[in-house]
Amino acid sequence: MDARKKLNLKDKYALMTRDLGWETSYQPMDKVFPFDQYEGIKIHDWDKWEDPFRMTMDAYWKYQAEKERKLYAIIDSFAQNNGHMNVSDARYINTLKLFLTGVTPLEYAAHRGYAHLGRHFRGVGARVACQMQSIDELRHCQTQVHTLSLYNKYFNGFAEWPHMYDRVWYLSVPKSYFEDAMSAGPFEFITAISFSFEYVLTNLLFMPFMSGAAYNGDMATVTFGFSAQSDESRHMTLGLEVVKFLCEQDAGNVPIVQKWLDKWFWRGFRLLTLVGMMMDYMLPKRVMSWSEAWKIYFEDAGGALFKDLERYGLRMPKYHEIATQTKDRITHEAWATFYNYGAAADFHTWVPSDEELDWLSAKYPDTFDSVYRPRFEYWREQQQAGKRFYNANLPMLCQTCQVPMFFSEPDDPTKIAYRESTYHGMKFHFCSDGCKDIFEGEPEKYVQAWLPVHQIYQGNCGGASLEDVLKYYNLSHGHDNLDFAGSPDERNWNAWKDESSAHASGE
Ligand code: FE
Ligand code: ZN
Secondary structure, three states: OOHHHHOOHHHHHHHHHHHHOOOOOOOOHHHHOOOOOOOOOOOOOHHHOOOOOOOOHHHHHHHHHHHHHHHHHHHHHHHHOOHHHHOOOHHHHHHHHHHHHHOHHHHHHHHHHHHHHHHHOOOHHHHHHHHHHHHHHHHHHHHHHHHHHHHHOOOOOOOOHHHHHOOOHHHHHHHHHHHHHHOOOHHHHHHHHHHHHHHHHOHHHHHHHHHHHHHOOOHHHHHHHHHHHHHHHHHHHHHHHHHHHHHHHOOOHHHHHHHHHHHHHHHHHHHOHHHHHHHHHHOOOOOOOHHHHHHHHHHHHHHHHHHHHHHHOOOOOOOHHHHHHOOOOHHHHHHHHHHHOOOOOOOOEOOOOHHHHHHHHHHOOOOHHHHHHHHHHHHHHHHHOOOOOOOOOOOOEOOOOOOEOOOEEOOEEEEEOOEEEEEOOEEEEEOOHHHHHHHHHOHHHHOOOOOHHHHHHOOOOOOOOHHHHHHHHOOOOOOOOOEOOOOHHHHHHHHHHHHHHHHHOOO
C-alpha cells in the first residue's frame, strides 16, 4: 500500500506546503526576508503556525473556478433580463457608486498587500495563506467591477472610479486607510487587515451591503457578495490565527499587537462611518440602523471575542467606549456633510422623505429629533424654495483618518470635536483623541498625508474653482453630482418605469 495514504490530512498538507520552504545558503535568511524583524515581533518557531484551512493550490483553483461559473451565469441573466429595473428605487444605485469607488479599489490594494506578505514572511504556512488571499482579493476586485459595469450602462457616476480613487476628497478616507497598512511592516499589515478589519469589523461592511442589496432587489450585488463570502470566512480565520500565533510566540509581542489593535480599531471605526451613513440614509429599504448593527456586531460579538482573547494578554481596543457612545450620531453627521458637499461628490444626496425621517427618529430616539431632524427639515424647506444649499467652503480634515472635521465631542453632540498636536513647529488637526494618538505614535508618517482639501488650496487639483476641481476629478457636473431630485438618473428612471408600466397595461 502507498505510504502516503496513511498520512492524515494535516501531515499530508504539511508535506505539500512546508517542504516548499528551505533555509537559504547562498544568501543569509535575513537578506532574503528583510522585512519581518524591524517591527520588533519575535517568532521562535514558524512550524507552530496552524493553517486554518488546509487547502492546496490545486483544490483552491477548482473551488474558485466553480464559484466563478455560477457568478457569471447569474450576471448574464441579470443583464439579459434588465435586472437593474428591479431595484427598489433609483436612489439605491448611489450605494453602488460608493461601493465601486470606495471599496473595490481596496480589494485591489489588498491583493497587492497580501502578495507582498506572500513573498516576505519567513514562515511557509503564513506565506501560502497570504498568496491565496492575494488571489482572492484580485478576484473580488474583478467580480465587483464586472458586476457593477452592468449599472454603468444605465446610470451616472460609475465610469471614472480608478481615476477618482486617487483624487476625490472622500475617497482619500478609504485610500489612506489601506495605504497606511501597506506602508507598515508585514506583521502590522496582517494584524490590521486580517484581524482588525476582516475578523472584528467586516460584518459591519458586508452585512449591510449584502442584506441591503437583497432588500433592495439588487440580485447582481447579492451574487458577488455571496461569491466573496466563502473567501471571507477563510480570511477571518487567518486573522484570528495571526493574533493568537503572535501572542503565543513571544510575550514581548503582546504590547506591540495591542498597540496595533488600538490603532486599527479606531481607523476601521472611522472608515465605517461611510458604511453606517449608507445604511441609515442611502438604502431606500432599510435593513437595520447603524446603531443596531454596532450593538450586534461590535458590542456583543466583539465584546465576547475580546473576552476570549484576555488569556493572550489582550484587552478591548482603546476608545471602544467612545465608538459606542457616539454610535447614534456619526451617520447623521456624515450624511449632513455629504449633503453640504453634494456638488463635489460622485453620487447624489437628498433630504430623507418624511417616512424616512420618522424611521430615523424611531431608531435614534436620544439624538435625532433634538439635534439632526430640524436641520434636515430646514434644508428641505430651502430646497423647496429653490435654494438647495451647497457649501462652497472646504472643511478642515483630520490629519489621520482624513474625514472632514464633523464628528462631535463625545460628551456634547452640538460641539465639533477638535484636537491638535505640534510636530517640528507645525500644527496638525484631528477629529478625536483616537486619531491624535495614532498621529503621535508615528508623526513622521502622518505628516506626509495627501489631504485633498490642502491639495486643492495649494493649487494641485486643477485650479481654484469648483469647475476646475471637478474636471480634475473627471466628475461630470450636472450628471454625477448634486441632488438626486432633478438628476438625469432620476429622470431616466421615471421614464423607464413609465414605459414599462405602459407596456404592462397594454397601452
Ligand atoms: Fe476581499
Ligand atoms: Zn480622525
